[in-house]
Amino acid sequence: MLNLDCSFERFDQKMDDESRIDVINQKEHIIYTSANVGFGEARYETDSYFMSIKNFNPSRNIENKGWAFIQGSPIGVWCFFDEVGTLVKKENMDEGYAFTPEDIIKYCKKNNIELSKGYHERDGYQTSVYKNELNGKKVWLLSYIISLNKQDKEIKLTLDGQTGKVIKREEFPYDSY
Known part of the structure; x- marks a missing residue:
């Protein structure tokens, strides 16, 4: 399955409020977003059916991260953090699904x-x-x-x-x- 690192992260992209930045190269397309509720990063690898998602709170500390089907539901283990970025929970989004x-x-x-x-x-x-x-x-x-x-x-x-x-x-x- 896809690797997930549940370590602390900060959103370091320079952005204005309510904006979007696309970074494109041959291996991936990364979308950085900014809104009143915080910041986001969606990373699409060119040859994958899945995307990684990271959400950050307004203080730029990690809020949650994990994987999802492109055009679909979260999959695998997701990591959730408190406001200062301390890991508080890991949740297996595939629990109850033998068909993976x-x-x-x-x-x-x-x-x-x-x-x-x-x-x-x-x-x-x-x-x-x-x-x-x-x-x-x-x-x-x-x-x-x-x-x-x-x-x-x-x-x-x-x-x-x-x-x-x-x-x-x-x-x-x-x-x-």
Whole structure:
């Protein structure tokens, strides 16, 4: 799984209030954000289905950090800190899910569901991967687009969080305009 260092960090990027800075190179796209509630860093590696997320409080001390699917839910262990940056909690976001994020990737490859790697502008539709609960069961929610006979359809799948079996499949007309 992805490595996570739960050590203290400070946000050192020079920024104005409510602004965004994009840093782009061949390996990654980093977005630094600033708002009234604090600062953020989203790091998209070019060849990964996951992004790292770090949130900082207004004093620029780390608030939380972890990994998430690009266009999706947090995964793996997340670290949470108090206002001065002391680690107060580690939370396993995959608890209760025997069907892992890696299994989701394998499922998508096997079923020709395109998952995004790296950063993409919000143009167009991207497959989303979210976690939820359905009748007390942990589930994965996949949403993606397919083209059939020159018509686009949005497919929404609910997969069992233990086995990966399809619990529900919904199909909707999709108009990209």
